[in-house]
Amino acid sequence: MKFITRKDIFEQLKKDLIGKDSYRGVTLTYSWMANQFGHFSLGFIPTFILYKIFVSSTSINPPALWASLIVWSIWILFELFNFLWPLLKPAIKGQSSIKYTFKPEWGNIAFDTATDLCFFGIGGFTASLICGYSSIAAYLLVILTLLIIYPAYHWYTTKMYLQNAEYPFQHRLSQWQMNITDSNRAAIIDFVENTVQGKHLLLFGSKGSGKTTLSVGIATEASIRKNPCSYVTAVKLLCMFFEKEDQKAQKSGLWTWRDSSILVIDDINPGGLIKDDILTAKLFYQLLNNLDCGPSNIKHIREKNIIWVMGNEDPNKQLEEKWETLLKQIGVSESNIKIVNLDNSQKG
Structure with missing residues (x-):
């Protein structure tokens, strides 16, 4: 780091x-x-x-x-x-x-x-x-x-x-004022106060549910505590999977996604009226585990605190397509995976 x-x-x-x-x-x-x-x-x-x-x-x-x-x-x-x-x-x-x-x-x-x-x-x-x-x-x-x-x-x-985290906007966690269940709120507070690496927060929600602002707010609190964090869209991260670990960061940046204590991966899937996954967990894993940087990518994804921001969780998807299954596949223990669905919070 x-x-x-x-x-x-x-x-x-x-x-x-x-x-x-x-x-x-x-x-x-x-x-x-x-x-x-x-x-x-x-x-x-x-x-x-x-x-x-x-x-x-x-x-x-x-x-x-x-x-x-x-x-x-x-x-x-x-x-x-x-x-x-x-x-x-x-x-x-x-x-x-x-x-x-x-x-x-x-x-x-x-x-x-x-x-x-x-x-x-x-x-x-x-x-x-x-x-x-x-x-x-x-x-x-x-x-x-x-x-x-x-x-x-x-x-x-x-x-x-x-x-240097390259957030798309400025947003403190206390500014997030949308409905949320007590269990989801507790899961987010636990993620914010966590001091060890390897925790994964899967943040589901349709358009307008506040998932991006929430993820930026969580990471912003870590940045204010002087932790190197990174915000990146899923498409951009897929390209970074092919950059070797010893490759220097861009001149404008002080660290890469691999050096971050918290990584926000946004726009994985749109959700809402778009039911099908544009980026499936299976395709994500294939690009993650590429020939040049696969082992390094998997190690950093497994051992890093990550907020995965995506659309609605579709229960009809096959098990191997599930994102939590992907994390378990690369070695993340079930206890280190938290799932928050903001749509359920708003319906409640």
Whole structure:
């Protein structure tokens, strides 16, 4: 398993800082830096404006320091409201709590909020020192700058883990708000909290059942915990089965599907009104076990955590065509296979 190194970080910084985003596109890391610069500006600009108001219309002393403290305090209150409102809103309305299918990672959200507040403060106290020197503003700026070093490293590398997974969209697991049975929900939570390799989640459901968003949400949580993950469609993966293990990854990627801790295989079959399997388990196995890379492919599929996203499970299919039978054929134990059918959840 390959983790992101300092060299990888510097290479990504070069890509983000040099060149025009209108030409190369915008990465998650670039967006994060732009977002933090926005937070810095929202501390800097209001402080400068408030300082000018204090100087021209009041006798507040020192005006620059008070302007920065007031602006930062306002942002602290605003961010506290943003963070606490989802927790306080049910109590205000007389409810027990907001019903999440999967609970948000509140610690992760709190850390993100604290990071934003540091950038607000850095912007405000920078403006304060430009307008008029104050030892208090200088001390606070130094402290916040030191405090932001680790969060900046953490969030920048987290965005690298997310963008190198090549998810088709951004989606946290707590954002998934569709019907699901308790047993299916428990199976998904067990897969998310699992810390060993070799677990397989077969996710069935017709078009509109939320299977792709659910799979991306599950893998996203692993990426945020800094695990190398990969999203790939079944057709693309079939082509990758013929790439040798020592073949280098594409320049844009830091790991291949073989290096991933969680692999999402999407669009295996459409389901819904299309009853027949376009890609059968038998054909999948034939391409998996090709002459050049068969043993390596089978080893990685067997020993990796994989979310298999496909259409409705058809009970009329022959046993050898079943995907769970395929997994058992390559050596996956039955205890490591979980099946979730979202259509059953929605009907219930």
